[in-house]
Amino acid sequence: MSTRVATPRSRALGFGLRTARVARGLGLRELARQVDVQPQVLSHWESGTRAPKLEQVGLLLGALRVEPVERGRLLELAECAKEPNWLERTVTGVSPALSTYVEYERTATEMVNWEPCVVPGLLQAPGYAEMILRAHRLPPPMVEREVAIRLRRREVLTRRDPLVLKLFLGEEALRRPIAEPAVMAEQLRLLVRAAQPRTSSIRVVPADVGYHPGLSGHFVIFDFAHLPSVVHIEHLRGSAHLYDGDHVAAFRAATETLSDLALSEQESLELIQEVIIGLE
Missing domain, CATH: 3.30.870 (Endonuclease; Chain A)
Structure with missing residues (x-):
């Protein structure tokens, strides 16, 4: 299996999600449990080696109570995370x-x-x-x-x-x-x-x-x-x-x-x- 690579878009999204999680004082496992995903999957999302679906990002942003401006920015990143470079x-x-x-x-x-x-x-x-x-x-x-x-x-x-x-x-x-x-x-x-x-x-x-x-x-x-x-x-x-x-x-x-x-x-x-x- 080839090594997953974090593209610039997916990495920017993952970094934003991780920043929001840390700002709320939540551990990775705690947040994973709240949104019902495996911690390893959430870790991949935060590192950018996998891109979550738009609805999954919405769940994360809701659980993290992200402010509207940052929420809009991260949702926009989620929409284009899988687009071709x-x-x-x-x-x-x-x-x-x-x-x-x-x-x-x-x-x-x-x-x-x-x-x-x-x-x-x-x-x-x-x-x-x-x-x-x-x-x-x-x-x-x-x-x-x-x-x-x-x-x-x-x-x-x-x-x-x-x-x-x-x-x-x-x-x-x-x-x-x-x-x-x-x-x-x-x-x-x-x-x-x-x-x-x-x-x-x-x-x-x-x-x-x-x-x-x-x-x-x-x-x-x-x-x-x-x-x-x-x-x-x-x-x-x-x-x-x-x-x-x-x-x-x-x-x-x-x-x-x-x-x-x-x-x-x-x-x-x-x-x-x-x-x-x-x-x-």
């Missing part, structure tokens, strides 16, 4: 994991991204992305679709209220010859263009700094205006989202270590330009 509406055949990730990307206010070995998908140039996708032995139509998705995702950096991106990039990502020199140079020039002082910070962690927590692998921290932060981690056969506060704090601490070790933004851009010159 942006990517599901615009592209057919995408996986739930990718759709959820992209929706977190679109709804976050800030994103901290550590990538030790490759440029992340959000900032991949077409040729660079194509080489990575081909290495996964995807059929040509799927490669074309995935490249198009990555290009569209970049809109979050140029919209009216842009996503604030803090990217920490391992020096390995600049120097590994994933593609031919011309394609690598194109990719690195895109990084230079993407670096914007107030919205997109790109800092390189040198290869000679010794051991640090980032060597355990890639991670992303999503921060939201009205929801707790989420950590995304990825491996060869899948990915996971971490919602527990202690887990998020551990990755936040790893980010602070990376910040201490990384070159400044200006030094990072100078290093990227130096690598570009070596490729040309």
Whole structure:
């Protein structure tokens, strides 16, 4: 059985329900008993890994005596909790994991991204992305679709209220010859263009700094205006989202270590330009 993923909408609903329960001083089991559901089911609703029906939300709001304004907001969330995300509406055949990730990307206010070995998908140039996708032995139509998705995702950096991106990039990502020199140079020039002082910070962690927590692998921290932060981690056969506060704090601490070790933004851009010159 696949792991359930909390989508942004279902998670917002669950967080609102949990906040209302805590405000009333009710335990999870006590509230579950009042509305006649299993505690495990209510726990899934509050975490967002399952979405309750509209009538079930109504029962919960009644039991919790939620004020009219907040009641209306949560009922509205309940109505759309199962609606397709942006990517599901615009592209057919995408996986739930990718759709959820992209929706977190679109709804976050800030994103901290550590990538030790490759440029992340959000900032991949077409040729660079194509080489990575081909290495996964995807059929040509799927490669074309995935490249198009990555290009569209970049809109979050140029919209009216842009996503604030803090990217920490391992020096390995600049120097590994994933593609031919011309394609690598194109990719690195895109990084230079993407670096914007107030919205997109790109800092390189040198290869000679010794051991640090980032060597355990890639991670992303999503921060939201009205929801707790989420950590995304990825491996060869899948990915996971971490919602527990202690887990998020551990990755936040790893980010602070990376910040201490990384070159400044200006030094990072100078290093990227130096690598570009070596490729040309």
